[in-house]
Amino acid sequence: MARGLPRQVVAAYDPAARQLVLDWQLPSYDVVPETKSVRYMPTLDQDRETPRPVGQRRALYREIVAQCMLLVLHELFAADEFGALETVAANGFVDDHDPATGRQAHIFLATVMAERSVFSGLHLEQVDAVSCLTDGLRGQLAARPDQLGSVRPARTPEDVGNRVVTHGGDEEPDLYEMDPIAFEALVAELFRAMGMQAVTTQRSNDGGVDVDALDPTPIRGGKIVVQVKRYRNTVPPTAVRDLYGTVQDAGANKGVLVTTAGFGPGSYNFANGKPLELISGSELIDLLHRHGLRGRLGDAGRPAPTRPPAATTPPARDYNVLGMSWSGRVALDVCALVCAGNRVLSDEHFVFFNNPRTPDGAVCALPATPPDKAAIRVSFDALPTTADRFVLVAAVDPEADPEADLSGFTDARIRLLDPAMTELGRLEVSDGRPRETALVLGSFRRRDSGDWDFVLGGKGYAGGLQQLIRDYGIDVD
Numbered sequence: 001m002a003r004g005l006p007r008q009v010v011a012a013y014d015p016a017a018r019q020l021v022l023d024w025q026l027p028s029y030d031v032v033p034e035t036k037s038v039r040y041m042p043t044l045d046q047d048r049e050t051p052r053p054v055g056q057r058r059a060l061y062r063e064i065v066a067q068c069m070l071l072v073l074h075e076l077f078a079a080d081e082f083g084a085l086e087t088v089a090a091n092g093f094v095d096d097h098d099p100a101t102g103r104q105a106h107i108f109l110a111t112v113m114a115e116r117s118v119f120s121g122l123h124l125e126q127v128d129a130v131s132c133l134t135d136g137l138r139g140q141l142a143a144r145p146d147q148l149g150s151v152r153p154a155r156t157p158e159d160v161g162n163r164v165v166t167h168g169g170d171e172e173p174d175l176y177e178m179d180p181i182a183f184e185a186l187v188a189e190l191f192r193a194m195g196m197q198a199v200t201t202q203r204s205n206d207g208g209v210d211v212d213a214l215d216p217t218p219i220r221g222g223k224i225v226v227q228v229k230r231y232r233n234t235v236p237p238t239a240v241r242d243l244y245g246t247v248q249d250a251g252a253n254k255g256v257l258v259t260t261a262g263f264g265p266g267s268y269n270f271a272n273g274k275p276l277e278l279i280s281g282s283e284l285i286d287l288l289h290r291h292g293l294r295g296r297l298g299d300a301g302r303p304a305p306t307r308p309p310a311a312t313t314p315p316a317r318d319y320n321v322l323g324m325s326w327s328g329r330v331a332l333d334v335c336a337l338v339c340a341g342n343r344v345l346s347d348e349h350f351v352f353f354n355n356p357r358t359p360d361g362a363v364c365a366l367p368a369t370p371p372d373k374a375a376i377r378v379s380f381d382a383l384p385t386t387a388d389r390f391v392l393v394a395a396v397d398p399e400a401d402p403e404a405d406l407s408g409f410t411d412a413r414i415r416l417l418d419p420a421m422t423e424l425g426r427l428e429v430s431d432g433r434p435r436e437t438a439l440v441l442g443s444f445r446r447r448d449s450g451d452w453d454f455v456l457g458g459k460g461y462a463g464g465l466q467q468l469i470r471d472y473g474i475d476v477d
Contacts, residue, residue, distance in 0.1 A: 008095070012157035017445075017455045018086035021157050024072050026092040026109060029146045032060045058146045065145050066129035068092060069110050074124060077116055087455070089113045091153040099148055100217050101195065111153040112139030113430075113458050138459050140433070154430040154458050172294045175260050175281075176232065184210045184228050186288075186295065187258050191226070193291035198226075208246045213256075222253030231261035235278075240267045244274055258284055260297060263370055272329065280371050282415075282423055319379035320424075322392065323372030323415040324441070328408030330432075331397040333465070334374035334441075336363055339389040343473040349387075350474055351376065352465075360384070372415060380444070380452050388446040391472070392457075395438040395465035406432025406439055406460065414441065414454075427454050436460035438468040 011022035036052035072090050092110040097103065114137050122136060133139045142149040175183060184200045188211045191198035198213040210228040215221035227243050229235055240257060247255035253275060260281040271278055279287070281297050288295045324334050338349035338358060348359050357364035362382040366375040378390060392414070396404045409432030416424045429441045440457035447453060461467040 010157045013084075017453060018084060019089060019455070020076060020085055020087075021089040021155050022072075023091045023093055023106065023108075023153075023157060024068075026065055026068055026094050028094050028096065029061050031064060032057045058144070061146050062141065063129055065092060065109050066133045066141055069112055069133055069139065069141075070124060070127075070129055073112070073114050073119055077119055080116075085116060087113060087115050089153075089155045089456075091156060094148070096148055107148050107150050108153055109142045109145040109149075109151065110139060111151050112137050113154055113456065114139075152431060155428075155456055172296045174298060175230065175284075175295050176298050178230075178295075180230065183230055186293065187211055187226065187228050188213075190284075190287060190291060190293055191224075193293065194287075196224070208242060209250065215253075223250070224254045224256055225250050225252045226256045226258060229257065229259040229261070231259050234262050234264050235259050235267060237264065237266035237270055240270050240276065240278065244270075244276060247275060260284065268370055278371075283371065286426060318381050319377055319419060321366065321417040321419075321421065322376045322378065323368065323417055324374045324376075324392070324394070324412070325372050325415070326394075326412035327410045330404050330406065330408040331401055332374070332394045332409065333397050334376065334392065334394050335465070336365075336376050336378070337389075337391040337393065337469070337472055338363060338383060338387045339391055339443075339472060340386050341389065342471070344469070345384060345387060347474055350469060350472075363390070369421070390444040390452070392441040392443070393438060393465070393468055394432075394441055395468065398437075398464065404437070405434055406436045407434040408432070409439070412441070427456075429456060430458035433460050436462050437464040440468070 008025035009022055011020060013020050032052070034052055034057070035049045036056075037050045038047050039050070040046075041048050069090060069092050072092075073088055076088050076090075077085060090112055091108050093106040093108045095104065096107055098105040098107060110133065112133060118137065122132065124132075127136065130141060134141050140151040142151055175186075178186070181200070188198040188200050191211065191213045195217075196213045196215050198211055200211055201209050208227060209225045211226035213224040213226055215224060225243075225246055227239070227246070229239060235257070240263070243255045243257050246252075254277065255275060256277045256279060258279045262280045262282075263278050267278060285295060285297060326332070333353055335350065335352040337344045337351075339345065344350055348355065349363075351358060351363050351365055353365075360382065362379045362384075364377050366377050368375045374394075376392065380390070383390065394406075394409065394412075396406065412429045412431065414427040414429060416427065418424055427442065430439070432439055438461040440459045442457040443455050444452040445455055461471075
């Protein structure tokens with residue numbers, strides 16, 4: 001690397017995905033000199049400096065950030081003599097004070113997930129670095145890195161080996177059995193761990209509020225009222241309506257209902273378009289573990305007892321349900337493709353709204369069960385032997401909203417469920433981007449051992465689902 005540039009780096013290798021994930025420190029804005037030129041004035045025997053225009057300095061810094069990201073990718077792939085890297089997920093950051101909190105932090109200015117096959121086809125000596133990073137490689141680059149505008153990495157080194165969130169073990173407290181006051185205190189602690197100010201309210205005259213929170217984030221922050229419901233059954237829609245009334249009475253910016261159970265369609269329909277957020281039990285456990293806190297839901301966090309199968313009981317059919325959820329109001333179609341490499345086996349192996357199942361029934365679309373918004377059932381063992389990839393994609397529904405794009409597709413994830421609809425784990429997927437209307441969420445890839453491993457996607461398409469499926473070999477009239 002160039003001399004004088006920072007070298008702080010954190011990296012991890014995912015052998016199943018043959019992917020290197022790294023956070024790489026970028027040079028700060030000071031790397032671009034304020035002075036454009038210096039001219040010696042012999043009559044005065046002194047140097048005269050010409051300042052660099054602010055706009056030019058900002059543009060140069062954005063160019064430098066993009067060049068650094070391309071340089072990192074180039075050197076990593078060039079150093080891989082044994083072909084261990086299929087993809088590299090690189091996140092470029094600076095160490096500075098976060099404008100939102102004032103605290104020292106890693107602020108990510110760029111992120112990209114590059115495939116070797118795509119990167120090796122680039123002519124780097126001829127590309128525009130910014131266009132190459134954002135368009136050619138579908139990466140993200142802060143619009144104003146000089147002002148520490150940040151992007152969200154699709155994958156970080158900490159995610160490697162810990163992609164699936166579990167419910168913990170016996171040593172974790174059972175939220176169902178926890179003292180009610182202690183449970184509210186745990187929720188308040190979670191909000192504080194997420195960077196907010198939060199306190200539990202008094203037991204009397206609390207106006208239906210269990211936790212008062214304040215999000216200090218400019219523009220989108222503000223006062224939040226939190227209600228905590230420790231239920232075992234589905235939360236009734238009346239509780240969500242009551243929360244909305246509390247938000248209005250308290251003059252709050254937002255209301256959050258946290259429960260150990262779940263919500264039905266009526267609750268989600270009522271909350272849609274209102275400043276309300278519903279957090280189910282499984283989502284609560286996810287948030288607790290992400291922020292270093294502990295908790296489980298009954299026996300869901302304990303390992304199942306080992307029992308020999310009864311000889312007279314036939315084995316359950318081996319399949320998984322993939323439940324997909326996301327934030328935002330964009331209406332999406334979630335589809336699946338059974339592929340050999342990057343080519344779908346046939347038109348019939350493309351599962352979408354007009355073809356809800358493959359001919360052999362190994363893959364089929366299912367009605368979604370909240371909190372999921374879409375669901376696909378797949379029997380990996382029943383997929384054709386010629387298939388080595390099972391690809392999940394999402395596309396904007398042009399009939400529901402012809403003007404929409406994927407900028408509203410955020411906080412997306414895939415829940416891996418067993419036939420009893422017990423959650424086995426979760427997989428994070430990339431956020432959508434403006435002007436794109438279709439996105440590869442990720443693919444399950446068959447390894448030589450016969451196991452299927454998930455590889456994060458992220459490639460977007462401005463031409464929607466039609467452009468995406470053309471890439472996979474499907475002819476579109």
